[in-house]
Amino acid sequence: MQPVVALHEVCKSFGPRQVLHSLSLSVGPGEIVGLLGPNGSGKTTTLRLMAGFYAPDSGSITIRGRRPAAGRGNADIGYLPERAPLYDALTVSQYLDFVAGVKVAGGAGARRQAIERAIDGFDLQGVARTVIGRLSKGQRQRVGLAQAVLNDPPVLLLDEATNGLDPVQIVEARAMIRRCAQGRAVVFSSHLMQEVEALCTRIAILRQGRLVEDAALGEAPAALQLSLALPQARHAALRAALSACPGVKGVDAETVDAMHSKWRIGWDSQSGGGATCDAVLRIVLAHAELRAVLSMQDAVEARLLAALAAGNTPLRRRA
Numbered sequence: 104m105q106p107v108v109a110l111h112e113v114c115k116s117f118g119p120r121q122v123l124h125s126l127s128l129s130v131g132p133g134e135i136v137g138l139l140g141p142n143g144s145g146k147t148t149t150l151r152l153m154a155g156f157y158a159p160d161s162g163s164i165t166i167r168g169r170r171p172a173a174g175r176g177n178a179d180i181g182y183l184p185e186r187a188p189l190y191d192a193l194t195v196s197q198y199l200d201f202v203a204g205v206k207v208a209g210g211a212g213a214r215r216q217a218i219e220r221a222i223d224g225f226d227l228q229g230v231a232r233t234v235i236g237r238l239s240k241g242q243r244q245r246v247g248l249a250q251a252v253l254n255d256p257p258v259l260l261l262d263e264a265t266n267g268l269d270p271v272q273i274v275e276a277r278a279m280i281r282r283c284a285q286g287r288a289v290v291f292s293s294h295l296m297q298e299v300e301a302l303c304t305r306i307a308i309l310r311q312g313r314l315v316e317d318a319a320l321g322e323a324p325a326a327l328q329l330s331l332a333l334p335q336a337r338h339a340a341l342r343a344a345l346s347a348c349p350g351v352k353g354v355d356a357e358t359v360d361a362m363h364s365k366w367r368i369g370w371d372s373q374s375g376g377g378a379t380c381d382a383v384l385r386i387v388l389a390h391a392e393l394r395a396v397l398s399m400q401d402a403v404e405a406r407l408l409a410a411l412a413a414g415n416t417p418l419r420r421r422a
């Protein structure tokens with residue numbers, strides 16, 4: 104498969120400090136690559152290089168076989184930085200109109216269509232006339248995603264895109280990102296291992312600017328362990344709703360006290376495990392207060408810790 108994004112032995116320094124060391128990474132269409140690593144490991148720098156905001160000191164970067172255009176006008180790239188570039192004084196429609204003016208080619212008709220598609224696709228009808236400064240974090244994130252894909256780019260770069268969202272907003276954002284990812288090459292940087300496990304098809308781990316792991320993620324998670332605040336009298340309703348969810352195979356609850364319990368929910372990971380995981384979370388959030396996700400990311404977490412502990416040199420690539 105021809106990669107859409109290809110980095111070959113890219114090095115980048117800021118002054119005397121080398122931030123990326125001979126980084127090679129490629130992303131194909133339909134892939135969602137989770138870029139994981141501790142603070143300062145070079146995730147944002149990698150995304151900015153892909154977006155053409157920075158040029159590499161050495162090595163090469165191609166997007167659909169071409170070097171990315173310098174600056175912010177690259178039509179192949181949709182980019183949602185950690186702090187979404189929104190103008191708080193504009194309404195959602197005014198803002199999307201402004202972005203369409205910059206990004207969407209083909210005249211007023213094409214721009215209007217792109218805006219309508221974005222407003223429908225990101226469920227923004229109810230806030231189209233609302234000033235951005237008054238939106239919730241989740242709504243802002245949806246506007247950020249909408250602007251990133253307004254001109255239908257083949258590459259989508261997301262920097263910490265689910266940071267700071269509450270559990271309901273995270274589930275919604277994941278569903279949107281999954282939808283945006285169809286047919287695109289997506290790079291999703293995050294500190295959050297469970298986000299990478301829930302969303303990504305591949306994991307790339309950076310440590311001090313070096314790629315120390317590049318591997319396909321196996322099956323989507325097939326079980327969640329959750330700590331919930333839910334009176335015992337309402338356990339039966341949650342159990343019934345979960346059991347009716349397509350794909351769900353087992354629901355066990357362990358009572359901690361009158362208000363609190365631990366739940367283990369398993370499902371068939373063969374048939375779209377990520378989407379089932381989101382559906383399960385939606386049902387749980389409609390019935391109970393989620394106190395903590397006790398486990399689901401074990402595989403990615405173990406891999407991250409092993410890769411970070413392994414030292415600088417070895418890069419492990421696995422199919």
Ligand SMILES: Nc1ncnc2c1ncn2[C@@H]1O[C@H](COP(=O)(O)OP(=O)(O)OP(=O)(O)O)[C@@H](O)[C@H]1O
Nearest residue numbers: 117118122140141142143144145146147148149294
């Ligand atoms: N424009 C810049 N000028 C100087 N140094 C920079 C610049 N951009 C990044 N750096 C440095 O490069 C290193 C990597 O930063 P980068 O933001 O890429 O890491 P990160 O993995 O995204 O971190 P975080 O998870 O904290 O966002 C850091 O030490 C940072 O201070």
